[in-house]
Amino acid sequence: MVYQLIKLLPIKHLPTLLGIAAVLTSALVAPSAQAQTKTHEGWYQVEMIVVARKDDTGQEHWPSNIKLRYPGDWVELKDPNATEVPNTTNNSASATATAPVVDLTKEAFYLLPASERQLNTQAQKLQRNPRFEVLFHNAWRQVITNKKESKAILINGGQTFGQHQALEGSIRLSVATYLELQTNLWLAQFDVNVGQEITQTWPEIPLRPNYTAATINNLSLDSEVEAELEQALANENPQWSNGNFDANAAAPEANNYVTRQIILLQQERDMRTSEVHYIDHPALNVIIQVTPYPSVATTPLPTAQ
Incomplete structure (x- = not known):
């Protein structure tokens, strides 16, 4: 299956297929099956x-x-x-x-x-x-x-x-x-x-049709993007500088x-x-x-x- 795809793909797309194939090896090759x-x-x-x-x-x-x-x-x-x-x-009031x-x-x-x-x-x-x-x-x-x-x-x-x-x-x-x-x-x-x-x-x-606004209690600043967001908001809100960022109080809009x-x-x-x-x-x-x-x-x- 992978080899058939390689033949059909443009040359510029070969690294994509070869990269995935190298990671998954034979796992991506469909098992042999009778005609369906x-x-x-x-x-x-x-x-x-x-x-x-x-x-x-x-x-x-x-x-x-x-x-x-x-x-x-x-x-x-x-x-x-x-x-x-x-x-x-x-039926009691405590039955929760x-x-x-x-x-x-x-x-x-x-x-x-x-x-x-x-x-x-x-x-x-x-x-x-x-x-x-x-x-x-x-x-x-x-x-x-x-x-x-x-x-x-x-x-x-x-x-x-x-x-x-x-x-x-x-x-x-x-x-x-x-x-x-x-x-x-x-x-x-x-x-x-x-x-x-x-x-x-x-x-x-x-917006996803099932989207509901969630709280941001689990917001962390471990990622580079979140760190950049904290810095950008701190520039506009000096009180957030000096490490006073409250993750529970500010949700990204x-x-x-x-x-x-x-x-x-x-x-x-x-x-x-x-x-x-x-x-x-x-x-x-x-x-x-x-x-x-x-x-x-x-x-x-x-x-x-």
């Missing part, structure tokens, strides 16, 4: 890794006349540990206990524990390589239907910059003769807003950052079930595996929000 003539609608387990190349963003001039949008028929990947209901077995209610063998679009992933080894190799940054690695189960009835799955990951993360967008999985993957992902790079002159205009990044670059990955790819598929891109790469799941689920698909 029909893929059926039904339950599947999906696992996906999205990787950014740290050393490639300056080698390409990316177009800025792009359109970023979220489809209206979206669903989100939910944390099963965050889904709780009140304990109604005791909650309990998880998610059955991962029957419920769609819930994140699976790491122990149920198949690509952990590949993700760990990429994480240890300084040339790559793993922005997203999760697995979930869902019903995959025809394209008309399919849902767009919201994807986000990486470092947070105000109201956005480095990786945002959506994917869509559907089935006809083969599985089909549609990617609508963008990788955004930001600079701290210090009033600098903007030399290139990028489109406004849409949207205008604290300016967009430096946006890289859009929109592709369609036919896939075979159970094989590991790799979508090559000079800056943003996707590794995905979709495996039939023999679920006894009776819960219907979530409706569009």
Whole structure:
């Protein structure tokens, strides 16, 4: 599979593919399988890794006349540990206990524990390589239907910059003769807003449809960008200098950052079930595996929000 991709790629993109292939070695080569003539609608387990190349963003001039949008028929990947209901077995005012209610063998679009992933080894190799940054690695189960009835799955990951993360967008999985993957992902790079002159205009990044403003209690100043933000704010607010920055009292607003670059990955790819598929891109790469799941689920698909 990797060698077939190499033959098809332009020469300037070969380092991207060869770099990933060298890290994952044979793990990205799809296992041999018999010819598959029909893929059926039904339950599947999906696992996906999205990787950014740290050393490639300056080698390409990316177009800025792009359109970023979220489809209206979206669903989100939910944390099963965050889904709780009140304990109604005791009617007293002190009965505040909650309990998880998610059955991962029957419920769609819930994140699976790491122990149920198949690509952990590949993700760990990429994480240890300084040339790559793993922005997203999760697995979930869902019903995959025809394209008309399919849902767009919201994807986000990486470092947070105000109201956005480095990786945002959506994917869509559907089935006809083969599985089909549609990617609508963008990788955004930001600079701290210090009033600098903007030399290139990028489109406004849409807010995630499931976005909720979160507290900033866990803000740290370990990263270079956050340190720059602290310094910029200290220049405007002298009382923040001398180490008096209160992370809990100041949340980064949207205008604290300016967009430096946006890289859009929109592709369609036919896939075979159970094989590991790799979508090559000079800056943003996707590794995905979709495996039939023999679920006894009776819960219907979530409706569009």
